[in-house]
Amino acid sequence: MNLNTSKGTGNPIDRVEGKLKVTGMAKYASEFKVKNLVYAQGINSTIAKGRITAIDTAEAEAQPGVLAVITYKNAERLAQYDKDLHPLSTTSIQPVLQSDQVHYYGEYVGLVVAETFEQAQYAARLVKYTYAQETPDIDFEASKGKAYTPTEQSDYSRGNVAEGLAEADVTLDETYVTPIEHHHPMELHAIIGSWNGGNVQAYASQQMIDNAATTIADTFQIDKKNVRVMSPYVGGGFGSKLAAKQHVILALMASKAINRPVQLTVSRNQMFTNTNLRQRNEQRIKIGAKSDGTLTALSHDTLSHTSTYEQYQEACGTVTKMLYKTPNNSVTHRLMPMNLQSPFAMRAPGEATGSFALESAMDEMAFKLNMDPIAFRIKNDTQVDPSNGKPFSSRLLNECLRLGAKEFGWENRPQKPASKSEGNWLVGYGVSAASRRAPYMKTSAKVILELKNDAVWATLQMDATDIGTGSYTILAQTVSEYLDIPVEQVDVELGDSEYPVTPGSGGSWGAASFANGARAACEQALKDLKDKAGETAATTTVALMKAAQLSTLEAEGTAEPDEEYKAHSVFSFGANFTEVWVDKDTGVFRIKRMLNVASCGKILNPKTAFGQIIGGCVMGAGMAIAERTEVEPNFGNFITRSFADYHVPVNLDMANIDVVYLPEEDKIANKMGIKGIGELGITSVAASIANAVFNATGKRMRDLPLTPEKIFVKKEEAA
Amino acid sequence: MRPFNYIEAKTKQQALAAVQEQEHAKYLGGGTNLVDLMKEDVERPEALIKVADLDNDTITSNAVGGLTLGAARSNAATANHPEVRKQYPLLSMAMLSAATAQIRNMATNGGNLLQRTRCPYFFETSMPCNKREPGSGCGALDGANAQHAIFGWSKSCVATHPSDMCVALAALEATVTVQTPDGSERTIDFSDFHRLPGKQPELDNTLEPGELITAIELPKPQFTQHYHYLKIRERSSYAFAILSVAAGLKVRGGVVTDVGLAMGGVAHKPWKLTAAEDYLIGKEPTTKNFEEAAQLALADARTLEHNAYKVPMGIKAIVRTLEQAYSKEA
Numbered sequence A: 001m002n003l004n005t006s007k008g009t010g011n012p013i014d015r016v017e018g019k020l021k022v023t024g025m026a027k028y029a030s031e032f033k034v035k036n037l038v039y040a041q042g043i044n045s046t047i048a049k050g051r052i053t054a055i056d057t058a059e060a061e062a063q064p065g066v067l068a069v070i071t072y073k074n075a076e077r078l079a080q081y082d083k084d085l086h087p088l089s090t091t092s093i094q095p096v097l098q099s100d101q102v103h104y105y106g107e108y109v110g111l112v113v114a115e116t117f118e119q120a121q122y123a124a125r126l127v128k129y130t131y132a133q134e135t136p137d138i139d140f141e142a143s144k145g146k147a148y149t150p151t152e153q154s155d156y157s158r159g160n161v162a163e164g165l166a167e168a169d170v171t172l173d174e175t176y177v178t179p180i181e182h183h184h185p186m187e188l189h190a191i192i193g194s195w196n197g198g199n200v201q202a203y204a205s206q207q208m209i210d211n212a213a214t215t216i217a218d219t220f221q222i223d224k225k226n227v228r229v230m231s232p233y234v235g236g237g238f239g240s241k242l243a244a245k246q247h248v249i250l251a252l253m254a255s256k257a258i259n260r261p262v263q264l265t266v267s268r269n270q271m272f273t274n275t276n277l278r279q280r281n282e283q284r285i286k287i288g289a290k291s292d293g294t295l296t297a298l299s300h301d302t303l304s305h306t307s308t309y310e311q312y313q314e315a316c317g318t319v320t321k322m323l324y325k326t327p328n329n330s331v332t333h334r335l336m337p338m339n340l341q342s343p344f345a346m347r348a349p350g351e352a353t354g355s356f357a358l359e360s361a362m363d364e365m366a367f368k369l370n371m372d373p374i375a376f377r378i379k380n381d382t383q384v385d386p387s388n389g390k391p392f393s394s395r396l397l398n399e400c401l402r403l404g405a406k407e408f409g410w411e412n413r414p415q416k417p418a419s420k421s422e423g424n425w426l427v428g429y430g431v432s433a434a435s436r437r438a439p440y441m442k443t444s445a446k447v448i449l450e451l452k453n454d455a456v457w458a459t460l461q462m463d464a465t466d467i468g469t470g471s472y473t474i475l476a477q478t479v480s481e482y483l484d485i486p487v488e489q490v491d492v493e494l495g496d497s498e499y500p501v502t503p504g505s506g507g508s509w510g511a512a513s514f515a516n517g518a519r520a521a522c523e524q525a526l527k528d529l530k531d532k533a534g535e536t537a538a539t540t541t542v543a544l545m546k547a548a549q550l551s552t553l554e555a556e557g558t559a560e561p562d563e564e565y566k567a568h569s570v571f572s573f574g575a576n577f578t579e580v581w582v583d584k585d586t587g588v589f590r591i592k593r594m595l596n597v598a599s600c601g602k603i604l605n606p607k608t609a610f611g612q613i614i615g616g617c618v619m620g621a622g623m624a625i626a627e628r629t630e631v632e633p634n635f636g637n638f639i640t641r642s643f644a645d646y647h648v649p650v651n652l653d654m655a656n657i658d659v660v661y662l663p664e665e666d667k668i669a670n671k672m673g674i675k676g677i678g679e680l681g682i683t684s685v686a687a688s689i690a691n692a693v694f695n696a697t698g699k700r701m702r703d704l705p706l707t708p709e710k711i712f713v714k715k716e717e718a719a
Numbered sequence B: 001m002r003p004f005n006y007i008e009a010k011t012k013q014q015a016l017a018a019v020q021e022q023e024h025a026k027y028l029g030g031g032t033n034l035v036d037l038m039k040e041d042v043e044r045p046e047a048l049i050k051v052a053d054l055d056n057d058t059i060t061s062n063a064v065g066g067l068t069l070g071a072a073r074s075n076a077a078t079a080n081h082p083e084v085r086k087q088y089p090l091l092s093m094a095m096l097s098a099a100t101a102q103i104r105n106m107a108t109n110g111g112n113l114l115q116r117t118r119c120p121y122f123f124e125t126s127m128p129c130n131k132r133e134p135g136s137g138c139g140a141l142d143g144a145n146a147q148h149a150i151f152g153w154s155k156s157c158v159a160t161h162p163s164d165m166c167v168a169l170a171a172l173e174a175t176v177t178v179q180t181p182d183g184s185e186r187t188i189d190f191s192d193f194h195r196l197p198g199k200q201p202e203l204d205n206t207l208e209p210g211e212l213i214t215a216i217e218l219p220k221p222q223f224t225q226h227y228h229y230l231k232i233r234e235r236s237s238y239a240f241a242i243l244s245v246a247a248g249l250k251v252r253g254g255v256v257t258d259v260g261l262a263m264g265g266v267a268h269k270p271w272k273l274t275a276a277e278d279y280l281i282g283k284e285p286t287t288k289n290f291e292e293a294a295q296l297a298l299a300d301a302r303t304l305e306h307n308a309y310k311v312p313m314g315i316k317a318i319v320r321t322l323e324q325a326y327s328k329e330a
């Protein structure tokens, strides 16, 4: 069967753009053929705090092919932040090369533009900087005295946690640590930017087209109408490409200065310093419970760092407010300024890290209560979001846990920690619950119908992006469903700011928002056809076109959340199960198998959805196994600076991952019943692994990642 | 990258002639280490002389009844050679634990011996590092040194040698054959090939300028029954060792009659555990004796601020490796 001739959503069809990708025909930002193209190379600071006192550009400028060396001395003046500690958003301006100040190690301090990439790269090394260095704040512990409440603060409380803890039979008070991590999509951040006398054009690898255009317009203080951003294919982002970053501004600044299009690619090494990071979080969790497992109190206090000039706060406590029923709850977030680059949203911001803390703590509590961790969670389930009193649009968490337990063989879990072994390996099982907001946002789309050879062909246009998730495919399926034509008669065109506006890819809202936007456009087209056709017996799209005597039709539609949506709390839910084997001596552990049960609305395409969850599980395993960016303690540079030392999992680390979807169509979430998937997959995976390590060894690991060194040291402690 | 000359040598004579003609020349094997370091601006050769295509890419029998491993042969084609697998399974196992299949296909035996430390300060040109820039200081000594040496370091440098292959070669007591630029040949015992940092950490080994490694000589087949290479690392592939142990045993009449034992990731050179080896000779291959040997092996370890864990981990790793080696064919 050729699945691509199928109609509608729900079929596991291959990616419609798959062939283009595997044959190299799909063009990514830096690959467009643009006439007169030149190349730029960013220069990074080699101190973490201080001032540039001198710059010698002579040698660089004298090199063959060099067209410009731009530093704060000759860079054009851009819009400036109007306050210190500017709260970062996806549309923030990105001033760069505006002063002699250095805020962190690796900050851009210059740019070389040359005829070839090699010339630019070589000359960039010849620009000499002299600095007046100051002692940087690079130590998390030492910075604690400077903690402050963020401007966009998200403290929350209900009831009284102290009283709830006093009432409890069993209590817990522990701190969980997640390290600095980096997004590291496969495709490097890149742009080909042309200033064009003010008609700005940017091929840029971005998740959100419209926001990128806003950042460009606001930073250069030009009219957004004159900015065109194109991003037809994006090789992953994980949040790092939500906003246009400084390299986008640098390339356009250079293009304006020399009046030629400029290509700028951020190197893998620079991806550590110039594209944001996930900051280190210390999360203190307190739990109180009655001896029957009923929660009496739950609190979550997060301490994180931000840069010295921008604020970003990861809402780690989000999950603790809403996941379990407890009358007494409080959540706080505090930030400390440090001489490190600004953090920004990374895959499942809040949930990925917050759930490591909460779901580890829940496991610890279950152990203290001598309860099965699944039973403990089910005991404290709630169908109403306790943080705002709204009912959940749907919540099948208990069902996920129960089905998972059955499929995984939870009954074979070693009842006592460190009680089961296979040769030199200690065997453990772990479980965790997952929840992730499933937002749905206002989205517009245009559909163009054409009658050709007695069939209707449709082209869908929207500024949405496909960041490797499968947007092209599910949108073709959606149009096919609503127009009732085969998928192969649908063409999807994305990633161009000339198309109708969408919220872009991020926050797991893409599928729900884009598909409903496409639906709205199709519904509008059918309505227009019916209006034009007048009285007719025609029902199919072809017949309607004929009845209306049209060979083409264009229609635009917009979908947005309704009152029903706003009256509910809308989340996806899931459960993770992991079996690990821990070496009894060396501290090495292996993930033997994983199961993820997800309830995340209608599955538009099982194949792309499966890929989303598996990818999330692998990234979650990365958090658990090895991913971390280490700060050099004296100088403040990152000592993990390539994929040779920033360890993401390899195939051999990942055992079989099974994914089971609970059938669900959440019509409150949106008309099509779709919820987000991408970020649910990563959520609480690390906790299920750490919980399994505890079950295997009796050692509780509260500090990610679980390197052999840390497990070994922990195991020795008792001995 | 800085501009450089590129010469493809077809014969050893061409390579040796080129290295004398060119200023600041370096030999190029598979380039998996050298080219990376050039991109990072750490290595700045003005000429590269490719020696990966020389005809010393063979594996042949040698005069002492062992094998000669050509320096130009790839790590993959060496580790997977049927005679290497049969006669030196310890070497094969160690080599196959390194890097990834892709890198092993490119990497040459000569280059593997000369790969440079993974110390992060060495890689970052803005950091102090005596190995990269003599006299600039050692950033790791009072810095991030969890991955650094516990044996034989000096205040000038606490780096480790990263190779897995070399740990097995140390246990097997190989020798290295080199051609000097004047055309003569010399052999270097493996234990003398790499050096300790002392006051000159910029020198990783005892090669003289311009010398070309042509082969690695292995003694008679060893440890074909009882061998094991244990590599502790953060992920299952594509990661350097936190520490590693190569162990080979010969057991006759219930006692150990021969033993080869070396550690990786603990010193500026592959670290031969001579005291532990001496102890085990004539002893029964029991866990208790292995533990005694391991204690002896780590007795003279000196730790830094962040790497103290390597001592107890090393002891456990040695015991485990010896146990696995012994139980392999027992």
Ligand SMILES: Cc1cc2nc3c(=O)[nH]c(=O)nc-3n(C[C@H](O)[C@H](O)[C@H](O)COP(=O)(O)OP(=O)(O)OC[C@H]3O[C@@H](n4cnc5c(N)ncnc54)[C@H](O)[C@@H]3O)c2cc1C
Residues within 6 Å of the ligand: A643, A644, B026, B027, B028, B029, B030, B031, B032, B033, B034, B035, B036, B051, B071, B072, B075, B097, B098, B099, B100, B103, B106, B107, B108, B109, B110, B111, B112, B113, B114, B115, B162, B163, B164, B165, B211, B212, B213, B214, B238, B239, B240, B241
């Ligand atoms: C990401 C990554 C992970 C890795 N993981 C591991 C690992 O886990 N374990 C491990 O052991 N290794 C690992 N390696 C290192 C790899 O084994 C070495 O890079 C490789 O063996 C070097 O061989 P080459 O032929 O590519 O050397 P090149 O890079 O070509 O050369 C290295 C050095 O040797 C010199 N040289 C080369 N041939 C000769 C010769 N015949 N005579 C004299 N000098 C010569 C060169 O001048 C240069 O100084 C890894 C490498 C990478 C990039």
Ligand code: SF4
Residues within 6 Å of the ligand: B117, B119, B120, B121, B122, B128, B129, B130, B131, B132, B137, B138, B139, B140, B141, B156, B157, B158, B159, B201
């Ligand atoms: S340990 Fe050696 S390689 Fe590392 S910084 Fe010190 S001198 Fe350089």
